Every structure is written in structure tokens, then in C-alpha cells.
Amino acid sequence: MKKIGLVILMTLFGLSLFAQSGKLSEEKRKEFEAQKVAFFTQEMELTPEEATKFWPLYNEMQQKIRVENDKIRDLTCRKSKEAPEVTEQQALKNLQTLLAAEQAMRDIKKEYIDKLTKALSAKKVWMMIEAEQKFHHQLWKKMGKGPSPVQK
Template identity: 30%
Template sequence: MKIKNILPLLLFLLSLSFYGQNDRIDEKREKIKAFKVSFLTTELELTSTEAEKFWPIYNTFDDKQFELRHSKMKTYLSKLNDDNINSISEKEAATLLSQIESTDKELFILKEKYMANLKKVLSAKKILKLKKSEDDLYRKLLKQYKEKASKN
């Protein structure tokens, strides 16, 4: 599996670890968001006009993606531990699988709309730079998470 396919999964798993700390999830998410804004602003070298148009698009996408992944996927994952998988019926498994596929489709459609909106604001080169910068950011966050986990 390629690293670019693993990174979103790792970020998703990283964000799930925050669920054990519900009272601090918003605080941690805001810190990550602030770090992301700072990092991407530096990496993308946006003009003030680009930044003015880019950030509302990016933040809307990021919030909707977070909502989809965390509200729906959290429900699915709670049903996917080993004990539950072994005890659910085939019909329940098919329903759960259908729900996961539906959420994946919603995410895909969301990404398509996001990309179409980005193309109105940024050049193709800057969009590619955004993708690379996000991957770099996720690597940094994962590294920080691993370092913090190894200290505990």
C-alpha cells in the first residue's frame, strides 16, 4: 500500500484516539486546526486574494469531512470490534457494510465538489502543492503523536 493511501487512514485513527478524551476533543481539534492553517499558509504561499477565497472553501470541506468521518464512522467502528462482528447476523453485517459504502460515497462526492471549488480559486500547481503539504502535515502530526505516545 502506498504512503499516500495510508496517511488518511492513520490520521483518521489518530483522530479516533481523541474520543477517549471527549472533554478535550474540541480543544485538540482547534490546536490541530491552528497548526494546519499556519503550516498550509506557509507552504502554499497564498496571495491575500487567494487566501481570502481559499480558506472558506478549505474550512467548509474540512468541517464536513470531519463530521462525516467522526459522526458516522464512529458508529460503524463501535460495531466492528471482534466480539460484535462474530455475534452479528449476516443481515446486520450487510446493513452495516451498506452504511459504510454510503458514507464513502458521501466523502467522495464531497471531495469532488471541494476540488471543483478549489480549481476556481487556485492554479493546478497550487492544488498539487496543497495535497503534498497536507500529506507532509499528516506525517508531522503522526510523528508528534508517536513521540508523545512513546513518552507515556
């Protein structure tokens, strides 16, 4: 029980570092990643042997997904600031790029879920999905950007 409390405390500390700065220094980023590793390892109940199989695949998947997310962010955030008036042709091109990046992320997830289920049980991979959701929920909550209640 003490281990669980320590992991949660460390995770919340890591989240507070992120929330305070907005951007992470290299040192804070490493600390944040260590908190993420501890959180996922605990949530997924990974043994040391499972962790050595899981983390390289997970990190590789996340890197590939980050590339696609960057394409979407570049398209939706940076371009809209540069040129608020978008032509019909540019809008169509943007939509095609957006859909291609989203499809690429789904393809990456499928590929790596297949790889992960060969290295770990399907239950552990499902626990990864749940751990990601919990981790992101805690991160958003800690940053004060959690979902706001719907008003009628």
C-alpha cells in the first residue's frame, strides 16, 4: 500500500512540475517521464520482465504518434495564426492532411497493439489503455484544464 501512495505522490509531483512551467526543461521532462513510467508500471501491474518488453515498444509507438500529432498541430494551430483567410482549395488540402494524419495514428496504434499483445497479455495491453486515460485525466485535472460541466 505504501508503494501505491508513493507512486501517486510522485506522479502528482511530476504533474505539478508540468503545470507550473507550461514547458518542461530537459531535467523536468526526464522527471516527468519517470513519473509516467512509475504510474503506468503500477497501474498495469508490470513485472520487471514485462516492463523490459513493454517500454521500448510503447515509447516507439508514442514517438510515431507524436510525429502525426505535430502534423495536426502545425496544420490547425500555426497556419491559422499566419493566414486566417483560407481558400476553399487550401481548406480541402488541410482536411485531407488532417484525415491522413488521424488515419496514420490509428494505423500506428493498431500495429503496436498487435506487437504489444505478442509481448504481453491482452489484459495488460488493455490496462495500458486505461492507464493512459487515467494519466491524462490526472494531468489535465492538475493543470486545471479538466473538462468543464455541460451547462443547459
